[in-house]
Amino acid sequence: MDGQPILDPVASQLSLIPYVFLSTSSQGAGSIDEVVLDALVAIRLHLDMEVAFVAEFSNGRRRFRYVDSAWENSPIAVGDSDPLELSYCQRVVDGRLPELIQDAKQIPAAMELSVTAAMPVGAHLSVPLRLSDGQIYGTFCCFSTRPNFSLGDRDLAIMHLFADFTARQLWRKLDADRSHQEMTQRVTTVLDREAFTTVYQPIVHLLEGRIIGFETLTRFWSTPMRPPDVWFDEAATVGLSEALEMAAIAKALAGLSQIPEDVYLSFNVSPDNILNGAIHRTLQGVPLHRVVLEVTEHQEISDYSQFDQCLAPLRDRGLRLAVDDAGAGYASFLHILQLKPEIIKLDIGLIRDLDTDLTRRALTAALVGFAQETGSKIVAEGVETTAEVATLKQLRVSQAQGYLLGHPLPLGDIVGLF
Template sequence: MSGSSIHTVTSSPQLAVDNDESLNKMLSVIRKHLEMDVAFYSEFVSGQRIFRAVSKSEQKMSAIEVGDSDPIEETYCGKMSNGEFDNIIHDAKKHEGASKLDVTEELGIGAYMGVPITLSDGAIFGTLCCYKSDKDNSLNKRDLGFLNAFAEIYRDLFEERMQHTCIIDQMAESTLAALELDLLTVHYQPIYSLENNLICGYESLARFNSQPYRPPNIWFDEAELVGMGEALQIKAIRQALRDIKKMSSHAQLSVNIAPEYILNGAIHRVLDDVDPSRLILEVTEHSPIEDYEVFREQLAPLRERGVQLAIDDAGAGYASFQHILELEADLIKLDLSLIRDIHLQPKKYALAKALCTFATATTCVIVAEGVEVIEELRVLEKLGVDRIQGYLTGKPMPIEEAVLHQYSLPL
């Protein structure tokens, strides 16, 4: 170590390592194996040594606490990392350098052992150290090897978390770009009434103008991860609401929304100054609802104003069936996975038939998504499906194209 210099991480995120149970357990193992009073790992941040976790023996009342910090150059950690101190100090009170540091007396350091936690790029993340109040001439290279082995484990964990943090930062930057640079646009897929042989509405679907292209679900999933899910969903809904005036007066507009943004009032604020009587809120299979009674109460004022509720992705999983039973929806949307090749697969037909029977009994409208071929359409007509949506009747398109789009039911 002699002659080396400290290259510190100057802007480290917290990495969610504080109070990490597994790291604390390892500290306890280190302390007990080496028969030390205190073991800790620290992080070097912007010239400061910060204690991130500390393990103490029951008999030792150490002044060290998690979060305490000192200038690196004034610490054992710093001097060990830059080569001024050896990794092992058997008797700090007789050590030429250590005996002059106030911390030796303040913490009652007798014997000390420490190693840097060095990242793959050569930067020193921090240190893994331990000490006891008594001197200890028995500490040797084998003990140092033991400590170094754990330092490598810590390094691997920290680098994994740094990489994760970097990915999260990139997600946040992408989401901010979508919010601030108008990367988000809205396309509209026609919804066709089999009863009236007319387009009766549109589902608004977000699209993102970015290179390389990424599907909308990736954008919304990442936005949720970085705490911007509400902002992105509400932006898409506001944009769709601006376009509703371009649609024919009989057309309804369906928008996708996560239940939490109904529960927290976000959608209520969006609809304060608009007529929502042509709006359909689609709650998806992928969104859990913890308390259906509270959800119904939050939704009630909107339904009184004419907003309709649709259960999306029905048939894709258990949650959609629970939504159907609990929420008294106005519409049930059969998932495209159920519709695909329904004319060839009896099990899909049977499930769709059951849902259609339920809808009839509860005066609920059935919408089939993902309809692509005439054969699927014929089966859905036989089942009594009310509305269809899919590439057969029209792909998602900009509002200017959507309002001009026509479809004629094949004879």
């Protein structure tokens, strides 16, 4: 109709950019760094600006943490910094400059800053980034060397929307960083103080009634009090898996000299600490025919061929490999097929009620048959009743561990078992 404005399809599409971005980003895809950078790209394109950035205020300086630029040679880069007092950002936050500037050359307070003429700065929008605790992190900004007199309150409102969104992402990142630092400190303190000990759970030959080995288990006495797997998971998260795991194994190895020569020790070890050579260094000089390494259902092995090659020199010298938690899930069966372990340890979930559950009994019998065909030994874990022991004997499982057969004990107590 006459008198109606003709819609620009490109402009209409660009106007949707911020809303599409916020919608897709709310789905949680991408890292926080990627999401924040995408936010800068979206707002720069939407407002037709040349540079967009997130700046942090730190120790009297403005530090550029994220930058998106239309220029091949951007005037600012991530990591750059300048005095906070000489920046637009500080003056916007304290009210000396407005958040929206259509043309900086028309603002006397902006002309006091040398960058206005040197850049030059034309249009400029800057909004404080306020974190969840009320602290000002810095600013969410964009600018162009050209004036833009079309900028208005709606554009500023969208800037605030994006700033609020970005502040939430930064808070998540800061919170994750704090959590990472706290984890690192906890694990480092445990290592420095050696705030852990080893207990040894007997592995018994059911037919002969004698102890043939011990599984070594780590117990922590540092606060907060948590299960051992939480400590080892935290160590892996902060890059201290090798340090903690090898320290625990080194301490547990002291038990070898206190038990008979025909009794072995079994250690849980992560695949990464086999692949990186850590376990090779820790076991130097140790009689490997008395050592079993356990790999669990929960530990992923990305390259079985490489894993096998790394472990081969130790296995050639007598070390045995065990797959733990067999029957707990698909991964344990894949471990068994790929690694050809000398020992298969049946998961406690498979052993529980073995004497009354036909399904568990059938799966156990199948694993026993597999072990006989491949030359592996079966060890049942978590045995707690005499009925379970009787059923295991019927299924020709001759080795087991569990509270019925022996609780985990400190080193001083296991010496008295022989």
